Amino acid sequence: MAAVEIQLPEGFATVAEYAAEIKHVYKQYAHLPNMHIVDFFVTGFWQTLPREWQEYFEASDFELSSLLSLASTGQLDQRAPESLHSYVRAMFHLRLNYHGSPPTDQIEKENHQQELWYFLDSMSPKKKIEVTELSQLVANVASESKCSLVVDVGAGQGYLSRVLAYSSTGLPVLAVDSSPKQQRGAESMQRRTIKRLQGPRAAANGFKWDSERAARLEHTVMHVSLDNASQLAEAAHATAPDARWMLCGLHACGDLSSAVLKAFAESDATAVVLVPCCYNHISETSQEGSVVGFPLSLGMHGTWLGQNALKTACQATSRWDASPEATLAAFRRNYFRSLLHFLMVAQNQIASDGVAPAVGKVTNTELQAALAEIPADAIAHSSADEQDFAVYVLAALTKLDHAWRPTAEQCIACYREHGGAGLRQIAAAWTLKSLAGPLIECMVVVDRALYLAEHCTAAGRVRAFALFDPVTSPRNVVLVAQRT
Secondary structure, three states, X not given: OOEEEOOOOOOOOOHHHHHHHHHHHHHHHOOOOOOXXXXXXXXXXXXXXXHHHHHHHHOOOOOOOHHHHHHHHOOOOOOOOHHHHHHHHHHHHOOOOOOOOOOOOHHHHHHHHHHOHHHHOOOOHHHHHHHHHHHHHHHHHHHHHOOXXXXXXXXXXXXXXXXXXXXXXXXXXXXXEOOHHHHHHHHHHHHHHHHHHOOHHXXXXXXXXXXXXXXXXXXXXXXXXXXOOOHHHHHHHHHOOOOOEEEEEEXXXXXXXXXXXXXXXXXXXXXXXXEEEOHHHOOOOOOOOOOOOOOOOXXXXXXXXXXXXXXXXXXXXXXXXXXXXXXXXXXXXXXXXXXXXXXXXXXXXXXXXXOOOOOOOOOHHHHXXXXXXXXXXXXXXXXXHHHHHHHHHHHHXXXXXXXXXXXXXXXXXXXXXXXXXXXHHHHHHHHHHHHOHHHHHHHHHHHHHHHHHHOOOOOOEEEEEEOOOOOOXXXXXXXXXXXX
């Protein structure tokens, strides 16, 4: 088994010791990340919190905006009860240190960025950074592991694949994606990139194109899952029978990341470099005998998170302070959605234990259309917030194509029943839930790192660290495993 290189929080000597502690702490607070915000009022979730927590957040002088700094930095004032301080301290202390990646030679990095002009102009600013950083890391790992083939899984439009194949890294790449449409798009962009690289500007900058470069990149459509991950090794061997090969992926979604790691563990792949994404699409429960995406390792065996908790792991609390208006608006949307569910249950439109319909985002256009349908005299004597809720209810039910339509008076009465206190409760509960997100992400990262280590010899190397800025790219953790 290989050693795992992760910068652990202060007080932990080994990854195994850290894993045991985060499992213990998670069990203690699991009810918070597993809260479903839509059911908040129906289940009476607020009343399940410690009374002293309720009183702290319900205090008349408590500012809703202070929740942003609580989520971003863990800042609580001295009036907060010690039990709440203890929860917040645990959520921040147990986070892995994802601030900073292994140093890269600055000249090498600048040269790489200049060269990538030919590839980056069609990408978003976020994607440009991600592809630049990850392509350099993959190239370094391929060089260290002496790999002559890279299998890029979940390649999508082929942004990373083209950089690896056509830049100075010059790595043969097999780009794998499950979507024929994505493959066609990638091949179209590939042709445009080749044309640019063959052009006069590239030649003037010393870029020499030859037919051998075009053959470095091959696309294939393949649906990869936990049950058939072995086909990645089969495809690699068919592409380059005698090559040392490696796997990579940029934001491979949910179980696809688990499948990539499984393909590495059960094959002769020399290395893997993976940036996972979409923890909410990781599978946990299944029929007996089938494979699940979490837990993968023996070290996290028996741990269960829950789908609501995995969704919580996708929260980007590091962004809250930077986007205060958007965060406060999100609190309000959660409040309206939870109130709508409460109203539907109260009016016998859905069972209290039934599945809440997925409304999704209600657009301004939909809200304007709903406002036009409500008689002006029905909301004339209500507050702006009460009116907004009545409009939201009509717009949401229209979006759901639901036959039932409550009166404006019913909507306003529902809002008044909970009032401003309800918004404060929702915002506080959502913040407490979101604080656990990074801890859940750490549990997934540690599980995957331990799984990789279990499938490498003592001579191997397994690492997990931050590759991107967490504000720009919240899913910024990269897993790297090298067998030799």
